[in-house]
Amino acid sequence: MRISSEQLEKVSMSIDEYNTIVNILGREPNETELYIFSAMWSEHCGYKHSKRLIKEYFNVSDENAGIVWIEDVGIAFKVESHNHPCAVEPFQGAATGIGGIIRDIIAMGARPVALLDSLHFSKPHTYIYEGVISGISAYGNSIGVPTVGGEVRFDSAYSENPLVNVMAVGTVKKENLKTSKAQGVGNSVILIGSKTGRNGLHGASFASRKIDQSLNDRPSVQVGDPFAEKRLIEASMEICELDCIIAVQDMGAAGILSSTTEMTHDGGLGLDLFVDRVPLREKDMKPWEILLSESQERMAFLVKKGYEHEVEKIAEKWELDFAKIGKTTLNTEFRVFDGEKLVASLPLSFVTEPPDLSRRIEREYPITDEISEWNGTIENELIHLLSNPTIASKKSVYERYDYTVGGQTVKSPGSDAAVVHIKDSKGIALSLGGNGRYTRLNPLEGTKAVLFEACSNVIASGGKPLGITNCMNFGNPEIDEVAAQFYAAVKGLAEGSKLLDIPITGGNVSFYNESNGKQISPTPVVGVIGGVEDVQRIPSSYFVNVGDPIYLVGRREVPKNGASMYRNSDSFCKVNWNVCAETLHAIQQIISKELVISAHDVSSGGIAVACAEMAIGSMIGASISTNIHPFEEYPTRFILEIQKGHEKEFETEMKGIEFSKIGTIGGNSLIWNGEKIALSTLKDSYESLEEFE
């Protein structure tokens, strides 16, 4: 064997993988071919540590994004991570993360209508925090897609390796829905968008290894141009109206290489690529550099032969580069030409299907069902929790995002789930979240809790959950502990989806979230999309009417939960998921009736924080009298304000579901079992994140 270990390290490939390639090809790969494998077999493109498990447990389609329907309008949605680039260059990392996921949505033929981000940092106001938020603001605002929701959480587990997961949502008419699968021999692969440079070379293999501060990884991060993206969105929308478009694929990790090979392989065809036709922004790029470049703001369209000029006209209008860079072929070979010269010739399926390395490691995680009790005073703990940056108001973050551009935003950030208007009276409710505290203690049960929490958010905002997407953020999958966590989380999400009877429509996996040997907490981030029947009839997130009764729906006495925000211990609480699923169903039914005036799901910080948030939002107080634990956390519990005089009707509707009347709305303080706390005090604590500015 001629290859050296240094050369293999340079392309992030193991010697076993190299030997597999030599065995199957019956020869050594040339330079171009070696780089092709290094990118396509990287974890980031090939998903070798996850693909088989995801396929088996989630039953997702292999299109660019999942889809649910609101009548005849398709809602395309997907989450993707951009953790590694954000660790190295937070501003550009976050900006290009937005750009990338937006292109997944436009590849479905859908117009992007909303963005949400799940951000996990060590603490507020760090370099990474500021950079990521500025990057989202700069890019998302410019392309005119509102950032309507998400979360910002803090935990020292993310000090070197932040998590930046972005969910994009788009709408598409049934007849314009696009596939990523090629069809027909001799059709043209068209590249539209920006010129190709050396940006983001090795981005895919970079994202598939740990972050090493001693390496200069900055050249692996791409640079975004939101103005080019905006033109690409508009041009793509016009192109997707054409009859000659057979398939669409965005160019993300491993750029031209990955998008065009996946498109043709999924269609059972072969591919000839001509790298010399790619518009370049730098001179003397090698074929492999052109193939792997992750220059942003590019799309691939498969166009019926003879109709290329129709696409070209639209590209010209939007001042985007256009090039016919390849064609589909009958055999299943992947050939790359540089002018007349054949520079790579490989079996296509071998390129797109890396060896499977997924593992099923079972682990037991401790669980407790001892009931949690509380006898203390409340003020100090409540103020402490409200000012915890994870719970505190994120107004200073979301006011930097344009959350109303498009004029479709009905429920803004800061509420449980965002609501976006779709058509006539109908809309969608959107939630995206993870909880490393939960999934670190118990990746199986914790993941279910994360899913049920996202559904609770959607329901509290008046939606009926229709589909689930996810992004699995984990450490190094070669470590047994991490592999076990991943397997448990995958099972947890699959079980949760069955319990709730909501399909998982798509997902993304991010491994190697580690730095200096420190693994992040396993952090599955779950996105849920729900249908809203009437966007003008959704409950408020805050207290509305003085005198209205306040109810807790969901379990009254809950077990000790080691993941609750007010305590740290090593065991997760025992949850009866069937009862939780029934509660969700009942709440969703009752919220569609007008007697629910305001609603908020109980999450971090328990019912005391939930009530405080509802009071601070409208600066209307409440008097609560209950022996229910104020701070303990347990899934699927809600605080509801019921229209005064309709208590009986509500209680009848809730038959078979645990609930409790806990208080009444009114006053300018929160009174908890006689202990009085001024709303202004609570507001000051809650908005403490802003005081750092």
Next chain:
Amino acid sequence: MKAAVVVFEGTNCDRETFQALKAINFDVDYIWHNWTSLENYDMIVLPGGFSYGDYLRPGAIARFSPVMKSVESYTMKDRGIVVGICNGFQILTESGLLPGAFLKNKYGNFICKMVDLEVENRDIFTDVGKLRLYIAHSDGNYTTDEKTLDLLEREGRVLFKYTQNPNGSIHSIAGISNEKFNVFGMMPHPERSSLPYHENMDGLKVFEALKRCVK
């Protein structure tokens, strides 16, 4: 009455502006930045967004587009009115059709929030004293020289002011007009408060008042 919504590359509030104008019974067309015949329209709206990516300076590139030459002659012919919203306002100051200029927001960052506005010109906005509208911009800090400021105030050309100045604008100015009252610019987005599912419908009052300005 006919209205035109001008679309530059990078414009991103065109759709909702179109909807809002339709809601007050305008016939609305989108017109592309190279379009030059505007005589058919009673109102030309330059919507918000990031025309040409806001590269160089917001509005600095859009002002050179063919449509802006036509907008200029349109205003001289007293045909109808021109309304610039957010980036549209920035394009109008860059073209010299409205006085003044924009600086970065006082606290640096992009701000998106609902703000309270005091109506200054009650001749145009006859039926409203206060408005609540969304702002969403990085460069909304309006400034001009003392003399112009004095003229704006004296001639009733300040349309509305922020109750709590969010961006550092001089005299808290949020919207102005030219001296002929046929060119209007405003940073707040009336189109985001125009439909029944919006937080309020104050924006529709703004568009209706402007519609009355068309002779």
